[in-house]
Every structure is written in structure tokens, then in C-alpha cells.
Amino acid sequence: MGRLYRYNVLQILRNRADLFWTLVFPIIMATLFYITFGSSQIENMKLIPAAVVEGGNQIFEAFLDGLDGEVLALSRMDDKAAQKALKDGKVNGIFYSEGDPSLAVAGTQINESILEMLLNGYRQNQGLAEMIGAKNPLGLIKASKQMAEQTDFIEAVDAGGSTQDSALDSFFSLVAMTCLFGALMGVESAIKLRADQSALAARRSVTPTQRFRLIASEMLAVFTVQFANICILLLYLHFGLGIGMGRRWPLLLPVCALGTLCGVAAGFFLGGTRLKEGIKIGLVIAGTLFLCFLSGMMYSGMKAEVERFAPIVNRLSPAALIADAFYSVSVYENSYRYGRSLILLALITILLTAAAYLRMRRERYDSI
Amino acid sequence: MIHIKNLVKRYGQLTALDHFDLDIQEGEILGLLGPNGSGKTTAINCLLALLKYDKGEITVFGQKMCPDSYELKRQIGIVPQNVAVFDQMTVSENIDYFCGLYVTDKGKRKELVEDAIRFTGLEDYRKMTPKKLSGGLLRRLNIACGIAHRPRLIILDEPTVAVDPQSRNRILEGIVELNRNGATVIYTSHYMEEVEQICSRIVIMDHGRAIASGTTDELKQMIRTAETVTIEGISLTEQQLQTIRELPHVFQTELSQEHTLSVKCTSGRHNLVRILSYLQEQELTFGRVYSAPPTLNDVFLEITGKELRD
Incomplete structure (x- = not known):
């Protein structure tokens, strides 16, 4: 044969x-x-450009660092520069790393939705992240990746197989x-x-x-x-x-x-x-x-x-x-x-x- | 060696094989002669267990032939009517591929492929793909693919269709040589000259039936015509034609519009002399004159009432 x-x-x-x-x-x-x-547009398929304005929430920043290069192309900026980058379309969103982290976006496309989901994912697991951050700061990067891999929140924008x-x-x-x-x-x-x-x-x-x-x-x-x-x-x-x-x-x-x-x-x-x-x-x-x-x-x-x-x-x-x-x-x-x-x-x-x-x-x- | 009895094959209303019988002895070259559509290829396909048939019995080497009769198939080589080779493979690759379907031993196969290439005279073309070969060379490749494994029984289905005379002669000589080397051959054709030239026994087919069989001489003796006298460039009155028809041993005359007279005679001495004497007596002028023994076409014509070439 x-x-x-x-x-x-x-x-x-x-x-x-x-x-x-x-x-x-x-x-x-x-x-x-x-x-x-x-x-x-092709480039966008790989990493979502996002800015982070540091505000003292080290656990959230570590969470974002864990996603940098995996899902996000993260840039640390001050608020003014971040706003300009968002306006110019250089980033899809700005994460504010404060006590209660927040997100600013300029559109409603899939990249913006994913950024929002990442934030929601962090909030849902905030207690767990804080506990890991306190006991084992190095483990937080791994934990943040695992949080990002959770699929339930991704389903939210995945309406009927459409990817937009x-x-x-x-x-x-x-x-x-x-x-x-x-x-x-x-x-x-x-x-x-x-x-x-x-x-x-x-x-x-x-x-x-x-x-x-x-x-x-x-x-x-x-x-x-x-x-x-x-x-x-x-x-x-x-x-x-x-x-x-x-x-x-x-x-x-x-x-x-x-x-x-x-x-x-x-x-x-x-x-x-x-x-x-x-x-x-x-x-x-x-x-x-x-x-x-x-x-x-x-x-x-x-x-x-x-x-x-x-x-x-x-x-x-x-x-x-x-x-x-x-x-x-x-x-x-x-x-x-x-x-x-x-x-x-x-x-x-x-x-x-x-x-x-x-x-x-x-x-x-x-x-x- | 091969025994076909009472074979019936129908395609809807059309009966392709009508209680067809055939016996083939080991070592012979059997010619299946018949016009296109007479059932030759259908009979071969039934024999090879490719076609379902409605009735009848087929045994090959004493065993019933079935699609999974692999040991029987191993001893059979087939050269189909249409050239069946791979366009993307070279001459030697094609032969090796088909030989390999029968022979698994690599060393032996290599030897067999070389022999087949030599036998069919394809030495100079072994690296060529079929598209680059002429019609004659393509037919030779078709044959090489069917005989490379040295089968005991070789079936050649109209292997010389659309082949130049030189290649045709080479193919016919090759078939005789294969037979001399021990292979039994079934050769189907509608070219009576080829069949007459190489076959030791002939079966004439028409409308799916074997209407006559025997050696060339035996077939010719079956019919009334023993001699056909042809006279070209002659003009005759109806009375003169009638007189010729009444000469001893003459049983049929035909005068064509091209002024060619054809006189069929039964076996007898001096038929030609008698006809020429009458023409001389009538002081008629004419051109070329020749006398010929009956052909297989005459046999077919007399049995079926139509020309084999139809």
C-alpha cells in the first residue's frame, strides 16, 4: 500500500x-x-492596543501586565497622552488603575467589547486576585491569564456566532x-x-x-x-x-x-x-x-x-x-x-x- | 482454460450477449471478430467480473470468476480498448505501477518492468509522460502495462485502433511472441486481416452471439464462396451478365457503377478461365482481372447478410 x-x-x-x-x-x-x-485591520487581530493610566491599584496593574503581549498591547501613559491616543485611534481603550478600576473607550466594536469584558472579568474575580496578590504576588500574572481565559464573559459578545x-x-x-x-x-x-x-x-x-x-x-x-x-x-x-x-x-x-x-x-x-x-x-x-x-x-x-x-x-x-x-x-x-x-x-x-x-x-x- | 456457457447480458431492452458460448484452450490465440456493438467488449468485461450478467456461467482456469477472485486475476493481463495509463506518470512509472498491482517483490518487479519496456520497444521513451507519446507509442505503453507481470492469459481488446501500420505490425508480432512464450491470448478486433494474420482460432460474433468458430480455413470452408473473380473497367448488357451467371460454379454476379464485375464461384476448377473465355468470345474490353480466395468478410457476409465493416 x-x-x-x-x-x-x-x-x-x-x-x-x-x-x-x-x-x-x-x-x-x-x-x-x-x-x-x-x-x-489585520494587525488588530493580534493584540488590542490599550493604554493604562497608573493610579495605585497594583493588583489590577499586575493583572493587566499578565495580559500584555497575550491579548493586549499595553502602553503606560498619563491621562492626557492616553486621551490623545484614544482620540487618534492609537489605542482602543484606557484602563484607569484606581481603587475601583475603570475603562474609557471611544467605540463599540469588538476590541472595545473585549476590553470591557476583561475589566468585568477582573471585577468578578477581584477578591480572588487581591488574595493571590497579597500571598503570592508572582502568582498574580498566572492568575490574570487564567481569568482572561474564562469563557463565560466572552460569550456575552459572541451573539449567534457573529464576530463583527x-x-x-x-x-x-x-x-x-x-x-x-x-x-x-x-x-x-x-x-x-x-x-x-x-x-x-x-x-x-x-x-x-x-x-x-x-x-x-x-x-x-x-x-x-x-x-x-x-x-x-x-x-x-x-x-x-x-x-x-x-x-x-x-x-x-x-x-x-x-x-x-x-x-x-x-x-x-x-x-x-x-x-x-x-x-x-x-x-x-x-x-x-x-x-x-x-x-x-x-x-x-x-x-x-x-x-x-x-x-x-x-x-x-x-x-x-x-x-x-x-x-x-x-x-x-x-x-x-x-x-x-x-x-x-x-x-x-x-x-x-x-x-x-x-x-x-x-x-x-x-x-x- | 476458459469456459463461458449460455451467457446473457441485457442493457434494458437491448440484449448485448444472447446465450453466448465460448471455450478457450490453453496456448491458443483466439480471435473474437465482429463489428462494433457485436458484444466483444461486453463478453470480455463479463469474463473479468466487471459486469453483472443476467444468466450464464463463467469459469477461468477451472474456477468460477468473481470480483474477489484475486488469485485468478493475478494470472490475467488486460490491455483495454482505450489507453488506460496515468497522464502524470512517466512510461516506466506507469509500467511499474501496474506491474506492482500484481507483483509485490520489488527486485522481481524491476526486472519485469525492464523486460516489458524492451519488449514493447519503449527504451528511448521511459522518462516521457504519455502526453508526449505518439498514438502508436501510447498503444505500446498500454500493452506494456498489461503484460509486464507475465500473465498466463492476456486479453487484448482492439489494441491496434488508430495505430499507424508500422506500430500495428510491431504490436501483432509482439502478440505472436507472447503466445510463443506460453501465454494464451484473447484478441478482439473488427479488423479481419489482423485476426486472420495472428489467430489460431476465430470466433465470429454478431448481435451478442457466436455465429461461427474455427480456424481461418475451417471458417472459409463453411461458406459457398470458394473464389471471387473481379474484373475492372467492363461494360456488360443484362443478357451478357445473365449468361455469366449461368456459367458452371458461378452463383452470384454484381456489376458496380464503377464498371467492376464481381463474380462469386463455388469450389471448382477453371472458373477464371471460363469467365475470361466468355468475355473474349463476346469481344469485350476490360481492365485489371484478379481472382481471390474468400476472406473473413465473405464469411461474415454470407452468414449475416451484411459486411463486417458495417
């Missing part, structure tokens, strides 16, 4: 048309998104699109496995190699190449365009793996039908773009609209689940939603893989 797998990978890598759609095209799209949204961030919607939907574009290679591989659809498949079907080995080696090869494409795209997004994936980025890998397998299995399933090859390819492209449109690739408010009127679509659409899992890891750090998206994606992938295998395993046909 290793030899079959190697040859299958070789063939896919030499197919320039497939590589264009599954690797080059998403990179071009990502670059265009980057140009469209502008680098300043068009740039992230587009980028994460683009990753979803690339995962699902694995279906393009899946369709081609399936055609080469069904004896009623190609002479090549008929030839392979009359060899003494077990059907399962032929199918498994093909699926594995397509999955490998497409997963590598996704990794290249993520590296490009991160290092090329400077889009932060969050500190829990390793959690994105199972999302990408499942998303890719989901796309590949869908491709094998569709490839096993008796539709013409052009129609199959057209269905893959149209279906993928439609799902990505619903998950916010072209219009950032789309996912929230879908959530409001037909939430089931967001639970069943692989594109929405992939994008949502990315948000859960990169923005919200919401373990519940990440887990839910991953489980739903896994279920859909298992169903599609089983359906694809059942369709592909046939060895004798009514007509060829």
Missing part, C-alpha cells in the same frame, strides 16, 4: 490544475483579502474553502477508481489488488497533499500576512485535518456518482463557494444572519464549523464552541467517509 500511496501522491503533485485550485488560488485570495482589508470582524470572517472562511476544495482532487481520484467511469479504473479493478487498498491509498494521498496545502496556507497567513492564529494554534490542526478529510470524502462521494466530470467539478466549486458565502467569506454579517434565521445550517455546514472552530481558538479561546464544532465536523466527516467508501467499494457494474 505504501507504494500505491507514493505513486498517488506523485500524480497529484504533478497535476498543476489541481494544485492551482487547492494551493495557489487560496493564497491569491488571501493576498487579495489582505489588500482589501488593509494591514491595520469582517477580515477574520473572510480569512477563516477562506481556510474552510481550501479544506473543502480537497473535494476537487477527491472527485478526480474517485473517477479513477470506478470502472464504469474510466478505462483506467476498469484496468485497476481487474487487478488482484484489494479494493479497500486501492481506495484507502487514494484517499490517504489526496488527504496528505490537501492537508499540506492547508498548512502552507496557514503559514502564509501567519508569517506572510501577519494574521495571528492565537497561542492555542496547535488546536487548529485537528480542525484542518477533519475539514480536509470532510472535503476529500465529499469529493469521493460525488465522484462516485454517474454525473459527468464537468458537472461534478462544477458542483464542488459552486457548493463550496456557497457554503463559504454562508459562513461569511464574501459578506461578514452572513454567518450571524444564518444563525438568526436558520441556525441548523451553521451546525451542519462544514465551512461554518471550520470557521467557527478557528474563531473559537484564535479569537474567543472558547473551548466549548471549539469542541462542539470539532465533534460536529467529525460526525459529518465520518458519515461522508462511510458514504464515499460504500459508493466506491463496488466491484461489479450493471454497465460500463
